[in-house]
Amino acid sequence: MNADTLPRPAPETIALLRAELSGHLGARVTTSQAVLEQHSHGEGLPAVAVPDLVVFPESNEEVALVLALCNAHRVAVTPFGAGSSLEGQVVALAGGVSLDMSRFNKMLDVSPESLDCRVQAGVTREALNAQIRDTGLFFPVDPGANASIGGMASTRASGTNAVRYGTMRENILGLTVVTPAGHIVRTGSRARKSAAGLDLTHLYVGSEGTLGVITEIQLKLYGLPEATIAAVCQFVSLEGAVAAVVTALQSNLKMARIELLDEVQMRAAINYSKLDYAEAPTLFLEFHGSPNGVREDAEMMQAITAEHGGGAFDFAERAEDRSRLWKARHNSYQAVRALSPGKSNMGTDACVPISALPACLLQTKADIVASGLTAPIVGHVGDGNFHLGILFDPNDAEETERAEALAFRTARRAIAMGGTCSGEHGVGLHKLVHMQTEHGEGVALMQAVKNALDPNGIMNPGKMYPSPTSFP
Numbered sequence: 292m293n294a295d296t297l298p299r300p301a302p303e304t305i306a307l308l309r310a311e312l313s314g315h316l317g318a319r320v321t322t323s324q325a326v327l328e329q330h331s332h333g334e335g336l337p338a339v340a341v342p343d344l345v346v347f348p349e350s351n352e353e354v355a356l357v358l359a360l361c362n363a364h365r366v367a368v369t370p371f372g373a374g375s376s377l378e379g380q381v382v383a384l385a386g387g388v389s390l391d392m393s394r395f396n397k398m399l400d401v402s403p404e405s406l407d408c409r410v411q412a413g414v415t416r417e418a419l420n421a422q423i424r425d426t427g428l429f430f431p432v433d434p435g436a437n438a439s440i441g442g443m444a445s446t447r448a449s450g451t452n453a454v455r456y457g458t459m460r461e462n463i464l465g466l467t468v469v470t471p472a473g474h475i476v477r478t479g480s481r482a483r484k485s486a487a488g489l490d491l492t493h494l495y496v497g498s499e500g501t502l503g504v505i506t507e508i509q510l511k512l513y514g515l516p517e518a519t520i521a522a523v524c525q526f527v528s529l530e531g532a533v534a535a536v537v538t539a540l541q542s543n544l545k546m547a548r549i550e551l552l553d554e555v556q557m558r559a560a561i562n563y564s565k566l567d568y569a570e571a572p573t574l575f576l577e578f579h580g581s582p583n584g585v586r587e588d589a590e591m592m593q594a595i596t597a598e599h600g601g602g603a604f605d606f607a608e609r610a611e612d613r614s615r616l617w618k619a620r621h622n623s624y625q626a627v628r629a630l631s632p633g634k635s636n637m638g639t640d641a642c643v644p645i646s647a648l649p650a651c652l653l654q655t656k657a658d659i660v661a662s663g664l665t666a667p668i669v670g671h672v673g674d675g676n677f678h679l680g681i682l683f684d685p686n687d688a689e690e691t692e693r694a695e696a697l698a699f700r701t702a703r704r705a706i707a708m709g710g711t712c713s714g715e716h717g718v719g720l721h722k723l724v725h726m727q728t729e730h731g732e733g734v735a736l737m738q739a740v741k742n743a744l745d746p747n748g749i750m751n752p753g754k755m756y757p758s759p760t761s762f763p
Contacts, residue, residue: 297752299386300366305343308364308388312346315356319347330369330389333376334436334624342369342383349394351467351475351506358504359473361388361749368471369751370500372442373415377638378719380446380499384753392441395506398422406512407464407481412441412505419510428512431456434715435621441505447497449715451620454540454673455547455579456513458715460496467507468495471745481509494740499717500751502744516547516579520589521607521616524596525571529553529656529668531600532572533649536672538595540645544588548577549673550620553656556627556667556680563626564619574601575620577613623669627680630665637681639698639721641705642714645675651708652677655701662697664690676714703728723757 300308312320321327322344331341343366348354361368367387374381383389395413402408403426410419417437420429433450434443442448444466449458456462465479479485479492495502526532536549551574552560558570576592578585593604607613619626628636643651652668659666659679670677679701683694702712702725712718712725726734738756742748 297365297367297385297748300343300364304364304366305386308360308366309344311360312344312357316346316348316353319349321345321347327389329374330371330381330391331383333374333379333381340382340384340386342389343386345371345389345391347391347394351469354390354469354504354506355473355475357388357390358469358471358749362471362473362747365747366749367752368504368749370441370445370504372413372439372445373437375436375438376442376446376719377716378713378721380717380719380751380754382720384720387749390504392439392504392506395441399507401426401428401512402481403428403512405481406514407510408512409507409509410440411507412439412444414440416440416443423512427515429515430462430510431513432459432462435623440508440510444496444505444508445498445500446717447715449671449674449676451548451550451617451671453671453676454549455545460493462511463492463496463508464511465509466492466495466505468503468505470503471747471750475506476503479509483511497717499719499755501741501755502750504750516585518582518585519547519577519579519608519613520585521548521575521577521613522589522592522604523568523573523575523607523616524593524601524604525569525573526596526602527571527600529572530649530653532574533652533672535574535596535599535601537645537648538599539592540673542591542595544591544595545578545580546576546588546592546673547579548575549671550575551652551668551670551672551677552620552623553668555630555665556623556669559626559630559667559680560619560623563629564615564622566619568605575616576604577617620669623667623678624680627667627682630667631682633684634682635685637683637694637698638678638716639681639701640676640678640714640716641701641710641712642674642676643705643708643710647708647710648672648675648677651704651710654704655679658697658700658704662693664693664697666697671714674714675710699724718755720754723755726755726757 367385369383395411399409431452666681
């Protein structure tokens with residue numbers, strides 16, 4: 292059965308499945324309307340599809356049981372982590388079971404000597420770093436939201452630290468995965484490299500729950516930097532801010548974070564987080580290393596920004612000052628919504644090669660102005676990734692259409708410049724329309740992998756792999 296055509300299960304099938312699951316998991320199988328509605332959407336666009344059951348497993352064996360039974364009954368399974376996804380990944384399009392992984396919240400192993408750890412999928416990013424802080428280590432991938440590690444692996448998440456430490460792809464050594472048939476498989480190892488067989492680990496990283504359920508993750512860890520300095524630099528123009536970033540990267544300047552906020556995003560941040568800055572294009576920067584090293588890097592960056600119309604650096608060296616600064620950056624989504632209460636925020640992202648970043652951002656900015664919409668720009672520009680927060684009234688069909696058209700053009704512009712429709716949000720539902728344009732014949736290969744590993748199409752159907760009829 293094709294993954295895109297899996298029907299919603301009949302009531303009698305759900306009743307039988309519920310009885311079978313309850314016999315093993317008891318009250319951790321629920322049809323509470325409030326719980327079902329909570330699991331009907333993520334944080335992105337308001338796509339809502341209510342599952343028939345929500346199940347809370349607590350072990351690999353229980354996940355295997357759930358998947359085996361669902362596979363036997365041809366019932367869809369939609370993994371659910373922290374619910375912070377932005378592209379509709381957790382929407383239960385075919386009903387069935389929403390598999391809530393929040394009880395997979397244990398640290399399984401930490402090895403300071405080997406700089407790695409193993410965690411269950413429901414452990415959140417903040418909880419992980421709180422538990423390993425005393426070891427002098429930290430996990431650097433920081434998408435902003437307090438997402439679960441399993442969800443971050445499933446969407447191949449990135450974040451503000453990616454320019455120095457990489458994304459989830461670079462920081463996962465191995466996984467435990469439960470297949471649709473209910474088999475428990477371990478991929479990878481604790482070794483930092485391997486030439487033994489297919490790279491199954493990275494087949495599942497970024498698969499958005501469409502191939503199986505990730506239950507455990509082996510992660511790389513890093514030593515806390517000896518010194519950290521954050522700084523804010525404001526610019527006369529967006530063009531100058533982007534040019535400074537490109538120059539810094541081409542100069543091989545090692546920065547941990549390079550975040551760009553345009554003047555509209557700065558207005559949102561100033562109002563929401565009570566920042567004392569001007570409404571102007573701004574770079575948020577952070578440097579990690581030795582005390583002398585971070586000072587030298589900051590001085591070099593100051594020289595670069597000055598050449599491109601940047602003002603004086605406002606430094607933040609105390610931990611509490613840096614925390615306040617980055618909290619304001621991470622609150623961008625909420626800050627944008629606060630600009631126009633009652634409107635929805637169509638958050639979208641794209642990523643281009645660094646050389647294409649100035650042209651892509653400036654063309655996108657002009658497109659926003661021409662659209663007549665409010666759409667702040669914020670980005671992890673150190674790796675060519677940027678986001679729009681497009682504000683629109685979901686009850687206004689014309690404005691909604693304009694917002695969707697702006698998001699569409701942003702993605703296609705990035706693809707045309709050698710980039711991708713998503714640097715970190717993933718595909719989910721909302722970016723299916725771009726998959727054929729970006730990947731061409733690769734889409735058929737992806738669908739073949741999906742059909743081979745999930746022949747009954749139960750795993751998160753309707754996501755990531757567009758059917759031929761959905762191609763533009």
